[in-house]
Amino acid sequence: NAGVMQNPRHLxxxxxxxxxxxxxxxxxxxxxYWYRQLPEEGLKFMVYLQKENIIxxxxxxxxxxxxxxxxxxxSILRIQQVVRGDSAAYxxxxxxxxxxxxxxxxxxxxxxxxxx
Amino acid sequence: xxxxxxSLFLSVREGDSSVINCTYTDSxxxxxxxxxxxxxxxLQLLTYIFSNxxxxxxxxxxxxxxxxxxxxxxxxxxxxxxxxxxYFCAEKYSSASKIIFGSGTRLSIRP
Numbered sequence: 698n699a700g701v702m703q704n705p706r707h708l709x710x711x712x713x714x715x716x717x718x719x720x721x722x723x724x725x726x727x728x729x730y731w732y733r734q735l736p737e738e739g740l741k742f743m744v745y746l747q748k749e750n751i752i753x754x755x756x757x758x759x760x761x762x763x764x765x766x767x768x769x770x771x772s773i774l775r776i777q778q779v780v781r782g783d784s785a786a787y788x789x790x791x792x793x794x795x796x797x798x799x800x801x802x803x804x805x806x807x808x809x810x811x812x813x
Numbered sequence: 814x815x816x817x818x819x820s821l822f823l824s825v826r827e828g829d830s831s832v833i834n835c836t837y838t839d840s841x842x843x844x845x846x847x848x849x850x851x852x853x854x855x856l857q858l859l860t861y862i863f864s865n866x867x868x869x870x871x872x873x874x875x876x877x878x879x880x881x882x883x884x885x886x887x888x889x890x891x892x893x894x895x896x897x898x899x900y901f902c903a904e905k906y907s908s909a910s911k912i913i914f915g916s917g918t919r920l921s922i923r924p
Contacts, residue, residue, distance in 0.1 A: 701855075730910065739817075739901055740856070742911035753910045788855060802912060804848075806855040 699724065701791050701805035709811045716776040716783070718808045722791030729772040730802060731764060734786040746772060779812045786810075817915035819902050824921045831889040833918045835902030838883060845878060846903040846912065847887045856901065859887070894922050 702721040710716050722729050728747055732740040745753040746766040757764065761779075766772040776783055786809045790802035816838045825831045837845070843864050848856040862869045862876045862885075869876045875888040889896055899917040 728910075730912075732912075732914075737916075739914035739916040740912075742913070745910040756911065801858055801861065803858065804856040 701726075701789055701803055703787075703789050703805035703808050705808060706806060707809050707811070709813060710779050711813055712780060713778050716779050716810055718774040718776075718787050718789075718810070720772040720774070720789030720791075720805060722772070722789075723803055726791035726793055726803070728792045728794060729766050730790040730792070731772075731774050732788045732790065732804075734788060734807070736785070740788060743774075776810075779810075781812050784810055784812045817902055817904055817913055819900075819915040819918045821916065822919050822921070824923060825892050827892060827894060827922050827924055829892055831887075831892045831896065831920055833887045833889075833900050833902075833920065835885045835887075835915055836883055837885065837902070837904045837913075839904060839906060839913070841906045844905045845876075845885050846901075846905070847874075847876065848901040848903060848914075850899045850901065850917070852898075859900075889920075892920075892922055896920060897922050 701723055704719050708716055730745050731743040733743055734740045742756040744757050744764045748766055749768055761777045763775045786807045788807045789805045792802045819835045844861055846861040847859045849859050850856050860871050860874050860876055862878050867878055873890045877886045899919050901917045902915040903912045905912045
């Protein structure tokens, strides 16, 4: 049973470009979470999605950031017009439906975004 | 409010016990977690404890929860070099989807 998969593992973008980060949840998991880790800091929640629905986006910056989890395919975190402050590690996690067993969120290996 | 605090560094001798401490502010937290992050890697869930428990033991790991003081600790017995990592304390309450993380404690092992 493959774990949470993220790609690319490393991404370099110039200021002003777009960054697309992909996350495939664990098999059987229908809930996806995105977190951002700035250097030397803990993880900060960004957004929680189910298939075709954004459930909680309270941690998403209001501009330039968007997320989706389509019916088919991976979840995508999209950052438009990247700036140097977007450089961070972006982690995806997935879980079973909360309330139907474990509340554990399983994390992927992360995508390390560097903006030059 | 939501806040999880940890000390930034801990150094222990190989073979000794490591104790990593954490305080949290949200008394409605239902689940408290310990994650391990090795350099350049993702987060590995080590263990978690429900808020109605005082203690949980899993092999070399012991988690202690003091709800009155909102204090959580992780004890690693017989610390090995492979335990070198950053350890994150985190909390979640059942009505929320997000996990709130501390800033992590960097554990280093000296011979």
